[in-house]
Each structure stands twice: as structure tokens, then as C-alpha cells.
Amino acid sequence: xxxFITAFYSEAKALIDSFGLKKLYEPSxxxxxxxxxxxxxxxxxxxxxxxxxxxxxxxxxxxxDRCIALNxxxxxxxxxxxxxxxxLLCNKIINHHSxxxxxxxILITHQMxxxxxxxxxxxxxxxxxxxxxxxxxxxxxxxxxFEAALSFLAPHNVHCxxxxxxxxxxxxxxxxxxxNLVKQSMPFIExxxxxxxxxxxxFCATMVEEEKLREVxxxxxxxxxxxxxxxxxxxxxxxxxxIRHENLPEDISEFFNINVNSKKEGKQYFEKLKKxxxx
Numbered sequence: 069x070x071x072f073i074t075a076f077y078s079e080a081k082a083l084i085d086s087f088g089l090k091k092l093y094e095p096s097x098x099x100x101x102x103x104x105x106x107x108x109x110x111x112x113x114x115x116x117x118x119x120x121x122x123x124x125x126x127x128x129x130x131x132x133d134r135c136i137a138l139n140x141x142x143x144x145x146x147x148x149x150x151x152x153x154x155x156l157l158c159n160k161i162i163n164h165h166s167x168x169x170x171x172x173x174i175l176i177t178h179q180m181x182x183x184x185x186x187x188x189x190x191x192x193x194x195x196x197x198x199x200x201x202x203x204x205x206x207x208x209x210x211x212x213x214f215e216a217a218l219s220f221l222a223p224h225n226v227h228c229x230x231x232x233x234x235x236x237x238x239x240x241x242x243x244x245x246x247x248n249l250v251k252q253s254m255p256f257i258e259x260x261x262x263x264x265x266x267x268x269x270x271f272c273a274t275m276v277e278e279e280k281l282r283e284v285x286x287x288x289x290x291x292x293x294x295x296x297x298x299x300x301x302x303x304x305x306x307x308x309x310x311i312r313h314e315n316l317p318e319d320i321s322e323f324f325n326i327n328v329n330s331k332k333e334g335k336q337y338f339e340k341l342k343k344x345x346x347x
Contacts, residue, residue, distance in 0.1 A: 071107050071136065072106070073109055074110055074140055075110070076113070076141070078244070078247050079250055082253075083250065088103050090103065111213075115165075117209070118208075120216075123219070133222060134269075135221055136227075136261065136268070139214070139227070139229070141230060142241070142249065143230035143232060146201050147235075150205070152233065152234070155181075156231070157260070158205075159172060159174060159182040161211050161214050163187055170215065172227050174227075175311060178259065184203040184205075185203050185205050187207055187209065187211035188207075191208070193237065194235070194237060195237065223304075224307075281310075284306065291325060291326045294334065294338065298338055302341070305342060309345045323337065323340075
């Protein structure tokens with residue numbers, strides 16, 4: 069299943085038209101549209117609304133290892149090095165208020181510019197906002213969506229795609245203009261989805277089963293005395309390697325029976341293992 073979360077119907081319309089989605093008349097405070105293995109939910113504006121809508125969708129309609137969730141919508145750009153209509157993939161997402169930062173796993177090649185997104189509780193206008201903006205772009209939903217979706221889905225299947233609408237100077241958002249911008253962005257969105265689906269199919273079809281992968285992680289965690297953070301890094305690196313090579317590296321067994329005597333020694337071996345897995 070592919071889940072789309074948008075704040076406004078004007079952002080959703082191009083997706084609805086492109087994928088032939090039909091409205092679901094289920095009791096819900098949200099507008100919901102569905103099609104062949106696709107579900108779109110219009111969350112409404114704001115971090116909390118995005119988080120609630122995402123949680124509702126993934127709880128009610130289900131989440132599996134192959135499910136993909138995308139937050140698609142307009143944003144404001146901090147600098148004019150970007151252009152109106154630019155289609156952007158967020159490689160870092162910051163909640164301005166909690167200061168939490170999230171890093172999507174981008175395992176595929178794509179044609180979008182990558183940027184840092186910062187999510188606010190309120191519209192940011194450069195002539196009245198006096199605080200610091202860390203991100204390249206700003207919105208009001210991305211961080212809420214992302215944190216909620218991560219509770220259900222793998223990090224490589226959760227992404228924010230944003231389209232530049234203005235440069236923090238707007239007075240009024242024109243719905244038709246928003247729809248047109250999303251419509252122009254559809255080739256980027258469709259190509260990205262197709263690549264994600266392919267990665268998921270390849271990963272699920274790989275010779276290395278999940279159970280075997282768990283066994284390998286546990287062996288390496290024990291032999292190298294890995295911390296929780298290092299174990300998490302290891303899992304991501306292993307999955308990325310498998311996607312690229314369809315199997316584990318033959319040399320990995322050399323790390324199974326190492327007797328690590330200190331944290332420093334464990335880190336040294338871990339760095340060697342990381343180099344192997346990045347190749």
C-alpha cells in the first residue's frame with residue numbers, strides 16, 4: 069500500500085486525478101481517497117493534524133514492510149537559490165519546537181534536489197518572524213507526519229516531498245496554483261514511487277531472509293560489543309548492502325568470532341566493517 073498525506077485538497081487533487089482515486093465515504097473527520105493499493109488522506113493544516121491523520125491511516129488500513137508513506141505538499145523556501153515549483157526531497161526534517169531532527173533513509177537515486185525541512189506550528193513570514201530558521205524550506209506538517217509514520221514503517225519507506233510555493237512572503241495561497249504545481253511535479257513523484265516499490269520488491273525477494281539478517285546482526289553485536297546506536301547503524305548498512313548486491317559480503321564472517329577487549333577496539337573493528345558494507 070502507498071499512503072499519501074496532504075494538508076489540503078488542492079495539494080491532493082493532482083494525485084487523485086493522476087492515480088484515479090475515488091472518495092471513501094467512511095465515518096471520519098478526514099477526506100479519504102483510495103485506488104489500487106493507494107490511499108490518500110487530507111489531514112488539514114498543522115503538525116498535530118498531520119500526525120493524527122498519518123496514525124489514523126496506518127492503524128485503520130494497515131502497515132507492512134512494503135508500505136510506503138509520502139507527505140506531499142507546498143513549502144516556503146528560505147533562500148532564492150531555489151525556484152518556485154522546484155520539487156524537493158527532504159533528507160533532514162526538523163521539528164522547530166521540540167528541536168527533534170529526523171533523517172530519512174534515501175536508498176535510491178532520484179532527480180529531485182535534497183534539502184532540510186523545518187516544520188513550524190504557525191505560518192512563517194520573513195518580514196515578521198524574528199527567530200532562526202535552520203532548514204532550507206519550511207512547512208507546517210512534515211515533522212508531525214514523519215515522526216508518526218516511523219512508528220509503523222521502515223525509515224526508507226517514509227519521505228517528505230515538497231514543492232516550492234513562495235519565499236516566506238505570501239499573502240494568500242491560491243488553491244488552483246497549488247494544484248498546478250503538484251500536477252507539474254507528478255513525473256518526479258511517480259518515478260520516486262516506482263523506484264521505492266522496486267527496492268522493496270528486491271529486498272523482500274533477496275536470498276538473505278529477515279531471520280538470517282537478524283542472526284547476523286546479533287552475532288556482530290555480541291562479538292564487537294556494539295552499542296544500541298551502532299547496532300542501528302549496522303542494520304541500515306546491511307540492508308543497503310543487500311539491496312545493492314543481493315547478498316551479504318563473503319568477508320563478513322571474519323567479524324563473527326572476534327574477541328573485543330575494549331570499547332575502543334570495538335569501534336575500530338566497527339569502522340572496518342562499515343567500510344566493507346559501504347563498498
